[in-house]
Amino acid sequence: MRTRNIEEWRRPGPTAAQRRTDLWIGLGVAAGAVLNLFLSRSFGMLHTEDAPARIEQIAWALGTTLPLIWRRSRPDAAAIVMSALFIGGQFRGAQEQQVASYALFAAIYTLGAWGPVRHRARNLRLVIIAAMFVWLTVAFVMSWDEIVGDGFDGASGELPALWALVFNLYIVNVVFFVAVYLMGDSAWQAARRLDTVESQAAQLRAAQAAAAERAVIDERVRIARELHDVVAHHVSVMGIQASACRRALDKDPARARTALTAIEEGARTAVDELRRMLGALRASGATAEAATSGVDRIPQIADSARETGLTVHFAVFGDPVPLPDSVSQAAYRIAQEAVTNTLKHARATTLDIRLRYLSSEVELDVSDDGNADKSDKSGGMGLIGMRERVAVHDGVLENGPRSGGGYRVRVRLPHTAVPKEAMAGETT
Structure with missing residues (x-):
């Protein structure tokens, strides 16, 4: 070949x-x-x-x-x-x-x-x-006839004149012809090797350009996902609070003021989240991971949902262990997206958020008693983002209607607990 x-x-x-x-x-x-x-x-x-x-x-x-x-x-x-x-x-x-x-x-x-x-x-x-x-x-x-005639007059060499002439004619020509033959082959081989190198270099440049393009696309997807996670949740909460404020503005001004206060706090939180996210995007490596939100902020998601009028139950089971930043961030964003879907689509009255620390996994369970059909149709980019985050960590995502009514999102993310000594060392 x-x-x-x-x-x-x-x-x-x-x-x-x-x-x-x-x-x-x-x-x-x-x-x-x-x-x-x-x-x-x-x-x-x-x-x-x-x-x-x-x-x-x-x-x-x-x-x-x-x-x-x-x-x-x-x-x-x-x-x-x-x-x-x-x-x-x-x-x-x-x-x-x-x-x-x-x-x-x-x-x-x-x-x-x-x-x-x-x-x-x-x-x-x-x-x-x-x-x-x-x-x-x-x-x-x-x-x-000319050669054997007087062609060798004056010859004084050590070899027979005729054989010396024959060898001179043929050997000289053999040397020249063999030399130009081999030089031609050598030049062709050099050109072929150069063409191969240039072709490989072109393929390498194309591969590098494709990798750079994929990196840009991946970064855009990441930015879009982060923007969706940050903005959608808080805007949904503010929209519900604005609706409650509109209904209570004339009948119950105190309640309207409470809703406006919640909207103001939600907007401030959204701005803080955006700043934190942009800081993480500008940073790289461990600096970027450290700037992200984690499971310790899931209670704030529950509080925001509670302010919209939902009955929210939040509980932590098992002994909390320090999680890798990527796993902690993924759990937080999935919880945020699940609650956002409940607020936007489910028309629920009760929301249950459970965080379980297992031996080698962390489990997040978000369920509501709302309209499961509407919630199930709200996949869009939010559900895609959940699947991507779970797939990155080789986790398991279960989502769909509950048997007793409502909708449920349950995620299990494998992890290796970060030693507390290492966490302490990072903060000092």
């Missing part, structure tokens, strides 16, 4: 800047080949009895170098054209040797580094290299 993925990878094509660079390189190399051709003609290197005309020699020099302009955009075609013209120019005895050879090596290297289809680039390079060695052998055989 890994090999298949490597073979299927396609190197991105050259950029506009790289194509412009190739244009200038191709023109520059072609100019160098023509100049070297003139230099070679000037000292008689290409002068033979059947030498082609000068214009043909210039055409061969340009044909074997100008395709470098397309070496990265069309590496297959450039390598094929240049190798074919290189052999053709040598066959005609008009080939400029030095610059054309380097240009051919550059074309083979580029085919290995930029070939769009990997197996085709590999096979095509092998065919071109094999053709070059075939032509080298053919040219050697064609020049045999």
Whole structure:
């Protein structure tokens, strides 16, 4: 699977800047080949009895170098054209040797580094290299008479002249062709690794952006939930008190004043809660948790409900233990939301709030004698908030109509009691 993925990878094509660079390189190399051709003609290197005309020699020099302009955009075609013209120019005895050879090596290297289809680039390079060695052998055989004639006059080396020539021709070419072949593969592998790294970096940036977006959404949900918990309860209480004040304003001014006082206190409490909540949102870590409300404030919820005219029973069972701040806050917010639903929807006359400390759980039980159908339809964001808070702590939420009438919300939140010594240490 890994090999298949490597073979299927396609190197991105050259950029506009790289194509412009190739244009200038191709023109520059072609100019160098023509100049070297003139230099070679000037000292008689290409002068033979059947030498082609000068214009043909210039055409061969340009044909074997100008395709470098397309070496990265069309590496297959450039390598094929240049190798074919290189052999053709040598066959005609008009080939400029030095610059054309380097240009051919550059074309083979580029085919290995930029070939769009990997197996085709590999096979095509092998065919071109094999053709070059075939032509080298053919040219050697064609020049045999000249070589064995007076070609070795003055040879004074330690090795036989003929074998020294053969090894020199083949070994030098083998070294050059193997080098450009391997360099092309190495460049292609480097480009693939770079593309993989860039792709992984892009995926990492996308994952980080998605995580940041999720964090923002989670924070918005948290803020919305906190605002709902803080505002809904107190506004509901103030609405009920305002209704009682309106009904008693003419008949019982004293009762109306009491309701107005309760509204004033509820508004002040709501503002304090909002400030406390905003402070917790601005803070982080333990500072934020410490700024939240906990089970010790559930009696205040009972008092607020009592001020609306409900008969409220509040009781604590078991030995109270210090709770983790997150569990304490969750219990407080669930109690607040359950009481708010009772005030807004249930039309109840009696409310029962019980807090039980069990061995490894804290249980909150809020029940009323109101209209269970209306209370059950009031899920909305409040019930969603309850479920989320319970799910975070791996707790259990039970809500629904009671068998004897009314509605009940019961929550069990697992916890590990915080040692009193640790609590004392935090407050000192």
